[in-house]
Amino acid sequence: MGGVRPRHRQVADEALVRTLFEEHGRAMLAYAQRLTGDRATAEDVVQEALIRAWKHPDALVNGKGSVRGWLLTVVRNLVLDGVRARNARPKEVAESPATVAVEKDHADRVVNSLVVLGALEQLPDAHRSVLVEIYVRGQSVSETAETLGIPPGTVKSRSYYGLRALRDLFTARGTGMEGVA
Structure with a gap:
């Protein structure tokens, strides 16, 4: 049955x-x-x-x-x-434009970092040191000026020309990172 x-x-x-x-x-x-x-x-x-x-x-x-x-x-x-x-169970979080999707593979970030570091090495020391202080170490213009012992206006100028040089390098290489710098 x-x-x-x-x-x-x-x-x-x-x-x-x-x-x-x-x-x-x-x-x-x-x-x-x-x-x-x-x-x-x-x-x-x-x-x-x-x-x-x-x-x-x-x-x-x-x-x-x-x-x-x-x-x-x-x-x-x-x-x-x-x-x-x-x-x-862990709390479920609805996906929305405000929440960023979890990155499955960090390889792209690693490659991008290597490309940027390689490009920074090709810049003149004056531009590279300003960009490292501002973008890598996260310092402000005034902090960078104090660290490097140069006026804030010079920091802004070197930052501008350094970023422009990076953009030109990325464009010449066709890395797809033209918008980064």
Whole structure:
């Protein structure tokens, strides 16, 4: 017979679930909604609790407590299982224009860094030192001026001409990094 139930058993099971819902459904739904704070989730929990009652009718008859107590315990356990399952997984973050997709391979960044460092080596020392201080070490114009012992206007000028020289190098090489500098 496998998993097929005789017709009279199927009718009896349907009657059991219907009766349970008629007698205890409102209390189960109210309890589930209070625990979850969401009507739709509460309805799903009640449905699952009724399926458990249908699968284990002996627990209702041979139980030590009341039928309603058993059903409300099942509801509570289902809600707790759902909370535990959500807490066990990392939080999902919706993709949006504000969130940047996770980079799968950092090889492009490494190659770009090597290309930029190689190009910096081809610049005159005066331009290279200014660009390193500003863009690699993250210093401001005034900090760079103090570090290198030159006026801020000279830092701005060398930065401008250094970036222009980098752009020309990238364009000449056809690296695709023309917009970087």
